Amino acid sequence: MCKEDRTDTSLMDIAVDVNHVTKTFLQWQRDLAGKGLLKGLIKSEKKLVMALDDISFQIRRGEFVAYAGPNGAGKSTTMKILAGMLLPNQGSVQVLGLSPQKDRIALMRKIGVLFGNRTELWWDHPVLQSFEWKRVVWDIPDQTYKENLALVTELLDLKSLLKTYVRELSLGQRMRADLAMLLLHSPECILLDEPTLGLDVIAKRRMIDFLKYVNQENSVTILVTSHDMDDLEEMAQRILMISDGKLAYDGQFSGLHQIAGNLTRITLTMASEVQPPIGFGRFLEGSHGVFQYEVDLTVQPIEQVLFRLSQIQGIQDIEINRAPIEQVIAELFRSWKKQT
Amino acid sequence: MEVKRTGKRFFQLLWLYAKMDLSWLLRDTFFALLAMAADVVGTVSAISGIFLLSWRFGGIGGLNQNQVLFMLGYATVVSGLFQLFFTGNNTGHFSRRIGRGQVEHMWIQPLSLPMQLLTEGFLPFTASSNLFSGGLIFLIAINQLSLTITFLWVLRLLVSLLISLMTIVAISYLTSALAFYSPVQAEEISTYVLDSLRHLRNFPLNEMPKAIQFTLLSFIPAGLIAWFPAMDLLGQTTLGFTAGFPAICCVIFSLLAVYFTRKGLNYYVQRGSNRYLPHGHRR
Amino acid sequence: MKVFLKTMQMAYWGQTNEGHVYLIPRILVKLLYVIPLLFLWKIVVAQGANIELTLPQLLSYTYLQTLLTDLLVVQTEASSWNYEGKLIGFFTRPFGVLRQLIAQTMGTWGPMLLFFSLPMFFLAPVFGISMISQSPWFWLSLLLCVSLGFAIDFIFVCVTIHLRGMAWLGYVIRLSVAALFSGSVIPFQVMPVFLIRFFQIQPFGSLAGAPLSLFVGQGDPMFILGLQIFWNLLLWPIAVIWFRRSQEKMVAYGG
Numbered sequence: 097m098c099k100e101d102r103t104d105t106s107l108m109d110i111a112v113d114v115n116h117v118t119k120t121f122l123q124w125q126r127d128l129a130g131k132g133l134l135k136g137l138i139k140s141e142k143k144l145v146m147a148l149d150d151i152s153f154q155i156r157r158g159e160f161v162a163y164a165g166p167n168g169a170g171k172s173t174t175m176k177i178l179a180g181m182l183l184p185n186q187g188s189v190q191v192l193g194l195s196p197q198k199d200r201i202a203l204m205r206k207i208g209v210l211f212g213n214r215t216e217l218w219w220d221h222p223v224l225q226s227f228e229w230k231r232v233v234w235d236i237p238d239q240t241y242k243e244n245l246a247l248v249t250e251l252l253d254l255k256s257l258l259k260t261y262v263r264e265l266s267l268g269q270r271m272r273a274d275l276a277m278l279l280l281h282s283p284e285c286i287l288l289d290e291p292t293l294g295l296d297v298i299a300k301r302r303m304i305d306f307l308k309y310v311n312q313e314n315s316v317t318i319l320v321t322s323h324d325m326d327d328l329e330e331m332a333q334r335i336l337m338i339s340d341g342k343l344a345y346d347g348q349f350s351g352l353h354q355i356a357g358n359l360t361r362i363t364l365t366m367a368s369e370v371q372p373p374i375g376f377g378r379f380l381e382g383s384h385g386v387f388q389y390e391v392d393l394t395v396q397p398i399e400q401v402l403f404r405l406s407q408i409q410g411i412q413d414i415e416i417n418r419a420p421i422e423q424v425i426a427e428l429f430r431s432w433k434k435q436t
Numbered sequence: 437m438e439v440k441r442t443g444k445r446f447f448q449l450l451w452l453y454a455k456m457d458l459s460w461l462l463r464d465t466f467f468a469l470l471a472m473a474a475d476v477v478g479t480v481s482a483i484s485g486i487f488l489l490s491w492r493f494g495g496i497g498g499l500n501q502n503q504v505l506f507m508l509g510y511a512t513v514v515s516g517l518f519q520l521f522f523t524g525n526n527t528g529h530f531s532r533r534i535g536r537g538q539v540e541h542m543w544i545q546p547l548s549l550p551m552q553l554l555t556e557g558f559l560p561f562t563a564s565s566n567l568f569s570g571g572l573i574f575l576i577a578i579n580q581l582s583l584t585i586t587f588l589w590v591l592r593l594l595v596s597l598l599i600s601l602m603t604i605v606a607i608s609y610l611t612s613a614l615a616f617y618s619p620v621q622a623e624e625i626s627t628y629v630l631d632s633l634r635h636l637r638n639f640p641l642n643e644m645p646k647a648i649q650f651t652l653l654s655f656i657p658a659g660l661i662a663w664f665p666a667m668d669l670l671g672q673t674t675l676g677f678t679a680g681f682p683a684i685c686c687v688i689f690s691l692l693a694v695y696f697t698r699k700g701l702n703y704y705v706q707r708g709s710n711r712y713l714p715h716g717h718r719r
Numbered sequence: 720m721k722v723f724l725k726t727m728q729m730a731y732w733g734q735t736n737e738g739h740v741y742l743i744p745r746i747l748v749k750l751l752y753v754i755p756l757l758f759l760w761k762i763v764v765a766q767g768a769n770i771e772l773t774l775p776q777l778l779s780y781t782y783l784q785t786l787l788t789d790l791l792v793v794q795t796e797a798s799s800w801n802y803e804g805k806l807i808g809f810f811t812r813p814f815g816v817l818r819q820l821i822a823q824t825m826g827t828w829g830p831m832l833l834f835f836s837l838p839m840f841f842l843a844p845v846f847g848i849s850m851i852s853q854s855p856w857f858w859l860s861l862l863l864c865v866s867l868g869f870a871i872d873f874i875f876v877c878v879t880i881h882l883r884g885m886a887w888l889g890y891v892i893r894l895s896v897a898a899l900f901s902g903s904v905i906p907f908q909v910m911p912v913f914l915i916r917f918f919q920i921q922p923f924g925s926l927a928g929a930p931l932s933l934f935v936g937q938g939d940p941m942f943i944l945g946l947q948i949f950w951n952l953l954l955w956p957i958a959v960i961w962f963r964r965s966q967e968k969m970v971a972y973g974g
Contacts, residue, residue: 181543183705204546218718232452474892481895485905497762621741632748643762
């Protein structure tokens with residue numbers, strides 16, 4: 097991507113500024129029997145849902161931020177508000193110094209938006225034709241287009257796909273093509289809503305590497321939502337966690353581990369198939385002489401753990417790893433749910 | 437300056453969509469030709485009923501066979517123009533985009549919504565069959581009627597066609613606005629309404645009761661799309677209405693369409709849409 | 720039967736979940752279509768036209784056609800569902816695919832039949848239109864018409880599948896052909912004389928035109944019913960066999 101394509105807004109430090117945003121929806125309800133059913137014929141029942149509850153956050157230029165939360169937390173709603181597709185009930189939003197609602201056209205020249213389960217490609221045309229369409233509609237200068245096309249073709253391995261009809265592509269191929277199309281106009285900020293949805297391991301890997309490259313090399317600000325916590329941890333430096341419309345956490349991934357209690361997994365390979373009595377932590381699973389435990393290092397410091405393990409006979413191998421981030425997040429979600 | 441830039445952009449986009457349409461025609465020629473043939477079959481069938489009636493009875497409601505054919509030819513040309521400019525990507529059936537949650541795709545383009553809707557539907561190669569068949573029917577009728585064609589008459593014809601086209605578009609968008617409030621049930625509302633207009637516009641209004649004439653020349657402007665302009669061009673009675681009457685109605689419907697569509701869009705960005713179907717989007 | 724009725728119920732609710740008030744535009748559109756058509760017949764007859772049908776018969780024909788539009792020329796969503804890939808889901812249910820399509824289609828008829836056709840049926844005498852069938856064979860003919868309508872629709876679905884899912888193409892062709900050739904808008908008896916027999920014997924002629932003709936007391940019931948039975952016996956096996964043969968393409972399409 098060409099840095100000289102940057103506009104005046106490159107001088108601004110804040111790429112995304114969400115300020116006390118609240119968003120509510122009315123959901124239709126229906127009773128299936130009895131009085132409720134008859135009542136529904138005359139007057140429909142509606143439920144007010146608080147999708148976003150007074151959330152505020154800022155994202156600096158060049159940051160790579162993960163936006164996570166359980167289903168129905170408000171992630172997609174936030175993305176749609178940032179892209180100008182929805183209006184907040186209260187609060188204000190600025191992206192690259194522009195209002196998504198008032199300055200939509202100017203903003204869309206500078207940002208890229210991709211929803212994982214939707215495509216911007218033209219179904220009955222070859223991939224390159226969709227790219228050409230983008231070039232005209234976004235009015236991309238020829239030089240910029242050529243350079244970006246060459247870059248995305250190489251990095252996303254699209255050479256063999258450019259002349260293929262979009263309808264003939266697999267999901268992973270289509271996502272790559274969509275990602276390539278997203279970047280043709282050198283956006284300064286990218287919003288990605290579940291971009292790894294349905295992708296296999298290789299396709300996911302490629303996408304992650306590409307996004308990291310774009311972020312590091314060109315300081316493109318990226319905000320991505322996903323349910324795949326491992327992917328998010330690998331991509332992003334910072335994570336915003338939303339639960340029931342509220343911002344529950346804003347910080348580094350390492351901080352999450354600490355909140356959840358610094359959980360650690362210890363895997364012991366024993367000489368025999370008998371489970372060793374380690375006397376601390378929680379037993380998770382074990383078979384054929386391999387036994388896994390979960391230990392909270394805030395309760396049981398690592399020195400004590402190592403000392404206790406050294407007392408046990410018959411250990412052939414020890415593996416100590418941090419608990420997977422998904423487990424940490426799941427524990428957090430569960431605890432938040434209990435609180436509400 | 438801004439107008440000039442917008443105009444340039446408009447034609448640039450029309451050119452883009454024309455190229456894409458041509459490339460689709462050349463890559464999928466069999467299906468493109470089949471689609472065009474289907475359009476012709478559809479057109480001919482739509483007017484056949486009334487035409488066969490007029491043929492059987494030597495005319496309907498004070499109009500002879502050739503005058504009926506003239507009116508039907510005019511109606512088909514208007515259909516053809518609508519298909520030419522508003523077939524692609526459901527631009528002429530905005531309720532489908534709304535109902536299927538596809539409006540969001542429009543938000544992420546750096547173009548105004550009117551610019552997108554006025555250009556994305558342009559299919560000059562694969563959607564021109566109706567225009568040609570309608571033009572042919574129209575020319576046959578002109579020939580049969582031995583009409584005197586002057587430059588002024590042609591100008592009047594072109595203006596009438598434009599007004600008729602804009603009236604259909606206005607009606608489509610006016611009714612499509614309902615889909616903002618009921619995306620499932622109103623997804624196909626513009627199809628119902630335009631299909632009904634397509635049938636109703638073929639009826640000669642000359643000897644209809646006043647209430648029907650008034651209704652079809654006002655609230656439900658089917659009569660303004662074909663019958664009224666055809667009568668005006670033939671120099672026949674237009675029931676006392678001035679020649680500018682269709683233009684006035686067109687302006688009113690257009691203003692209403694703009695008002696209710698904006699209202700609906702405001703509602704849409706407040707409520708959002710949980711419904712999404714890719715069907716018809718860029719296909 | 721329970722499964723069939725439940726599927727119909729779900730299809731009905733799918734049309735009305737957002738409220739019955741949204742049926743009003745569809746009802747208005749139908750009314751605005753039928754009223755001018757009724758007056759058109761009055762104009763044609765007033766011209767002194769020499770046709771087999773009297774004015775009352777023409778009016779009854781058109782009025783009933785409007786009330787029973789969905790039944791007289793059946794159209795399922797199968798073609799567009801195939802294009803969307805939704806048809807695949809039908810194969811995962813313990814219920815025949817064709818029966819599901821029939822049940823869902825019949826369910827969608829419910830709202831307009833209840834809120835438009837039924838009130839209009841009772842209002843007919845107010846407009847001076849008779850809604851009393853002139854033939855006892857009308858109901859059997861209507862049943863055969865609905866049955867044939869489904870068979871023809873399923874054949875069109877198979878055509879659409881082989882057109883690589885261009886549902887709208889099938890829709891355009893079917894809509895235009897069915898309107899003219901079924902006799903739903905213009906009765907065959909008012910067509911040019913040399914075309915009448917052709918229209919009556921072709922398969923679409925056994926759709927709307929057949930029961931409507933019997934309703935107004937026109938045509939030989941045995942001839943009409945015979946044709947309907949013939950087309951049903953011919954087209955249903957074709958529809959079922961071709962549908963089964965198209966299953967693989969159906970399931971593969973749509974991802």
